[in-house]
Amino acid sequence: VDGQQLNFASNVVADTDGTIYFSESSRRYPLDDYMGDILEHSGTGRLYRISPGEHPEILVDGLEFANGIVLAPDRSHILIAETAAYRIARHHLTGPRAGITDHLVQNLPGCPDNMGLGSDGRIWVALVSPRNRLLDMLLPLPGVLRRIVRAVPPALQPKPARTTWAQAYDFDGSLVHDLQRPSDEYAMVTGAAEMDGRLYLGSLSESAIAVVELPR
Template structure:
């Protein structure tokens, strides 16, 4: 059964900020590798779309969700065009997906139900409810089973994420779920649409991105002190750890000059937020992912200038393959890194 959707506030409460200027895609960000335009595509069935994140589970299955609240899986070695098998239905909107270290099941951030646990045979159980979590987005799991996850906005549901970005207030936070006690604690708050999150190898900190401010942060644990590592030339989404101290960042769109010019004009932004979605500023159709180290230095970027696989929100390395998810596409994608 579908979960009731929270109604968003009608008006945003924008604040005046200095205008920013998007940097060009040059230097380490130059589009010299355009392999994302030649990715293998594995479709969702039955009109499904929006496989926001993708994960390879211990059984060698590529798992992703869709906007209809379903979780699907493909064999990791499936040829392009392979249709998936249904794993579970959350009744909400699955976003970030991680492996549960307890039994190899899944921990799922559901935008409308909070943090969920899905057993290997597809049984869904709530770990946190929608009453204590507003917009569960992306997660990372410590070796002791603690789940760190982003709660992107306490004002706007996923269906109105653009309003949160236009409001440009620190409405988000990072939470920690302790499975031993069942309690959820705040790690840090006052964040601008916090999105992707990943633990460092020694678990002393989180690598975190803010979509609204296009920043890469390091959040020290347990005190929650945040340090800005980089200002990115695109809006970031999910983050995944490779395991060697490097991290992939999915970047659904290069930054939009028209949006950043509006920052000093809160009343104009308030009016823009009331416009139909089709006439609001649109993300640019451009594929982009980046590999960074623990200091935020860019090691590698992959591009899709034609946007053949658009609005990349999830990225995960499995061997010499990179799996991609999207907020809008009707398929997951896979590219060879070698």
């Protein structure tokens, strides 16, 4: 993009006209060092668009670890999970606010990862971990001080808590479902996909798919 190789492409969604939207989590760190970006809070995530026959264009820059994306059914806006900022950004594609980026949800209780549009019309969000108190204390510090934490032995660095967690929101930003439980059997949920009353969960660390019957 603009002569630069993508470093950490993350999520993608396609529109019916062939337009593709995708996120890049970090321009400083690769996938196998994702915690480096989380700790540094680099703010180098981006949202891109590729229209049929066109070159990629940057729609949003400066995102805090851009991750899962959802295109609104009416194509009026697109949502992007900002994992390192505990929020879901909203970029307006049409209407009087076209080109403006604001937020659908802020101050989430955990780190949002992948997102998906369910058959129920809800935005399903995988929360990979609850917020970490030590990490929250580090985030306001200058980047150079946060980078020093990378030199600390891994055993002393912030770690994701083991939990199974997914939430669902409507397009007004209201919480509809909040499904969480501590779990020794399944943790680090990074993907949530709903279909016909069932929620399918994927994980960064587990070797299986978890299936949840949703409350009626």
